[in-house]
Amino acid sequence: MEEGIRESLRLLLEFDPYVYNIIGVSLRVAGLALLFSTLIGIPLGTILGLNNFRGKPVVTALLYTGMGFPPVVVGLFVFIIFSSVGPMGHLGWLYNVEAIITAQTIIAFPLIAGFTMAAVMQVDRNLLSQLMALGATKFQAAWAAIKEARVGVLVAIIAGFGGVISEVGAVMLVGGNIEGKTRVLTTAIVLETRKGNFGVAIAFGIILLAIAFLANLSMIYLQKKHLFEDNG
Amino acid sequence: MRPEISFHIENLRKSYPGFSLRIDKLSLYEGEIFCLLGPSGAGKTTLLRLLNFLEEPEEGKVFYRGQKFIPGNYQPSLDIMREITTVFQRPALLKDNVWNNIVYPLKIRNAPIDKERILELVKELGIDNLLKQKSRTLSGGEAQRVALARALVFKPKVILLDEPTANLDPQNIKIIESMVTKYSSEWNPTVVWITHNHFQAKRVGHRICLMEDGDILEVNKNEIFFNQPEHPKTKAFLSGEMFY
Numbered sequence: 001m002e003e004g005i006r007e008s009l010r011l012l013l014e015f016d017p018y019v020y021n022i023i024g025v026s027l028r029v030a031g032l033a034l035l036f037s038t039l040i041g042i043p044l045g046t047i048l049g050l051n052n053f054r055g056k057p058v059v060t061a062l063l064y065t066g067m068g069f070p071p072v073v074v075g076l077f078v079f080i081i082f083s084s085v086g087p088m089g090h091l092g093w094l095y096n097v098e099a100i101i102t103a104q105t106i107i108a109f110p111l112i113a114g115f116t117m118a119a120v121m122q123v124d125r126n127l128l129s130q131l132m133a134l135g136a137t138k139f140q141a142a143w144a145a146i147k148e149a150r151v152g153v154l155v156a157i158i159a160g161f162g163g164v165i166s167e168v169g170a171v172m173l174v175g176g177n178i179e180g181k182t183r184v185l186t187t188a189i190v191l192e193t194r195k196g197n198f199g200v201a202i203a204f205g206i207i208l209l210a211i212a213f214l215a216n217l218s219m220i221y222l223q224k225k226h227l228f229e230d231n232g
Numbered sequence: 233m234r235p236e237i238s239f240h241i242e243n244l245r246k247s248y249p250g251f252s253l254r255i256d257k258l259s260l261y262e263g264e265i266f267c268l269l270g271p272s273g274a275g276k277t278t279l280l281r282l283l284n285f286l287e288e289p290e291e292g293k294v295f296y297r298g299q300k301f302i303p304g305n306y307q308p309s310l311d312i313m314r315e316i317t318t319v320f321q322r323p324a325l326l327k328d329n330v331w332n333n334i335v336y337p338l339k340i341r342n343a344p345i346d347k348e349r350i351l352e353l354v355k356e357l358g359i360d361n362l363l364k365q366k367s368r369t370l371s372g373g374e375a376q377r378v379a380l381a382r383a384l385v386f387k388p389k390v391i392l393l394d395e396p397t398a399n400l401d402p403q404n405i406k407i408i409e410s411m412v413t414k415y416s417s418e419w420n421p422t423v424v425w426i427t428h429n430h431f432q433a434k435r436v437g438h439r440i441c442l443m444e445d446g447d448i449l450e451v452n453k454n455e456i457f458f459n460q461p462e463h464p465k466t467k468a469f470l471s472g473e474m475f476y
Contacts, residue, residue, distance in 0.1 A: 127324040133284050133392075134337045134382065135314035148327055 004202025011203055018179075023207065026165070026184040029097050033104035033164045038157055041109040045116025045156065046142050050128070063117070066110025071103075071163075075170025078103040082174065097182055099174040104167055108160035115159055119152020120145050154223050158216055165212050185211075235261040237295075238390060238422040239283060244292035246278055253278050253446040255292070262389075263420040265413070267437030269430055269469070274443035276426045280392045283424060284318050314341060316390040321398050323379035325367035330359060330378050333367055337386040350385060357381050357411055373404035380408055384415055391415075393425040397432065409436050430470060434458050442466050 011019045048060060080086050082094040082102075093099040123145045131141045146153055168186035175182030177191060185208040192201035239260040246253040253275040260266055260283075268276045281287045282294065288306040295301070296312060317337075325333050334354065338345050354360045357377045362370065370378065376396055383391060393412070397405040413436055416423050427433055433440050433454075440457040442449045442465065450463040461467050 124324055126320060126322060127326070129286060130318070130320060130324040130379075131336075132286060132313075133316075133318040133320075134340070135310070135317070135386070136340050137310060140340045144326065 003199045004206055007199040008203030008206045021180055022183055022185055022188050025097065025182065027211070029100050029104065029184055030161070030164045033101045033108060034161050036101065036105040037108035037112050037160050037164070041112025041156065041160060042116050042146065042153060045113035046120050046146055048113070049117040049120030050142060050145060063110050063114050067114045069107070069110065071107050071167050072169035072173065074106050075103050075173035078106065078170065078174050094174060095176040095178060095182060097175070100171050100182060103170040103174050104164045107167060107170065108163045111163050112156045112160040115156030116153050119149035119156065122152065123148045150223060154219060158219055161215060165208070235263050238262050238297060240295040242293045244282065244289050244294065246282060246287065246289045251275070251446060255279070255448055258448065258451065260422050260424065262422055263416065264438040265416055265423040265425055265436050267433035267440045268424060268426045268443060269433055269440060270443035275446040276443055277394055280318060280394055280424060280426060283390070284316050284392055285313060315388055316392070317383045317388045318392040318394060319379050319383045319396045321395040323375040325375055325378060327367060329364050329366055331363040333378055334381045334385055337382060341386065343386065353381055353384060358407055373400045376400060376404065377407060380411060387419055388421060390422045393423065395426050395428065398428065412436065442469060
């Protein structure tokens with residue numbers, strides 16, 4: 001472990017281009033996947049949380065299944081879709097970051113939607129009626145509901161980020177772990193471990209944990225006021 | 233000059249399991265405070281939700297300022313929705329400070345925020361010292377006064393009050409009654425006020441309506457309703473008998 005910490009500091013301080021490229025690809029992929037999954041997950045979770053319709057139990061069950069879906073199966077699905085014989089093979093996304101982003105978005109959006117739905121369902125129904133009676137449109141009332149449930153929605157985004165940043169199976173499958181192109185921190189850890197470079201692998205692990213910690217800390221800081229002062 | 237009709241209802245029907253609202257004919261006027269009395273389950277709140285277009289009837293017609301609304305076509309334009317508001321018995325406020333709660337209706341309308349007028353309004357309601365406070369720190373009476381300020385801030389043409397003073401002390405009741413009557417005389421809205429307290433109805437109402445089991449038993453001017461009631465159940469109700 002000590003060797004890992006030393007190695008991670010050395011790699012970072014020496015501005016090793018190999019390492020910084022991997023960090024860069026990881027952040028870009030995770031950031032975009034989180035953005036897309038948030039853009040899908042929050043509206044979907046809000047719609048499901050605020051509305052009752054026929055088939056809602058089925059949609060909810062599908063969503064919950066998606067929350068626990070094995071990422072490697074998502075990877076397989078995305079691989080088939082983007083393979084040269086697949087329906088979207090013409091895009092040439094396989095073994096590119098686009099395929100990784102797609103897979104990670106599919107992995108993360110059910111998590112974000114599911115947690116958002118649960119959070120929004122806790123918002124007082126009388127408040128929503130009241131907002132409509134004050135002249136809010138459905139969109140404005142839904143936006144107010146998201147703001148009221150902001151702590152839960154933040155947890156949803158953090159859960160989605162956790163799903164994205166820690167993913168390895170699907171990324172390996174659809175990205176191919178190509179150096180300088182689709183190699184991210186998780187797949188680099190797998191590779192370095194297989195090569196017996198435990199120091200480097202641990203160093204990547206520490207960097208990954210540090211990134212996850214800092215990202216979560218920033219998100220928490222953004223909502224600090226509401227998380228620690230306004231949840232009564 | 234005869235006041236303008238704001239709502240006109242014909243053969244309105246709305247049912248729930250074990251309950252049915254039936255109103256054959258009822259008109260509400262601009263500038264009046266129309267008090268709804270009656271036991272729980274009489275249909276008062278259902279009528280209010282129908283007037284706020286939050287629910288749709290199964291039968292009948294509702295005319296709002298001459299525009300007809302019928303089942304299947306009971307969704308008014310946003311402009312009309314924004315002329316009508318309800319203050320519920322339990323004030324539902326945003327998890328925000330008092331000021332942001334009060335200006336919420338103006339923000340969603342992109343309407344200008346007239347600070348001077350709002351400050352005057354909150355002062356009259358006695359909540360001018362609470363503007364920076366979070367809504368969750370307010371007492372029931374304070375929260376209800378904030379809810380009333382939020383309803384009056386955008387000058388609605390119809391104000392529906394669903395027992396707004398039910399759980400309040402006499403001082404808060406007095407503030408709310410005087411604010412509504414003042415707003416009513418200044419801005420001429422239609423006010424429909426549900427109350428269980430017939431003394432309150434006598435104090436504030438221009439016309440009083442007694443409901444029971446989804447039916448209107450009597451609608452009359454204040455003086456007639458309280459001094460010469462026509463329906464035997466109104467007489468019983470006013471004399472304190474448990475007529476239901």
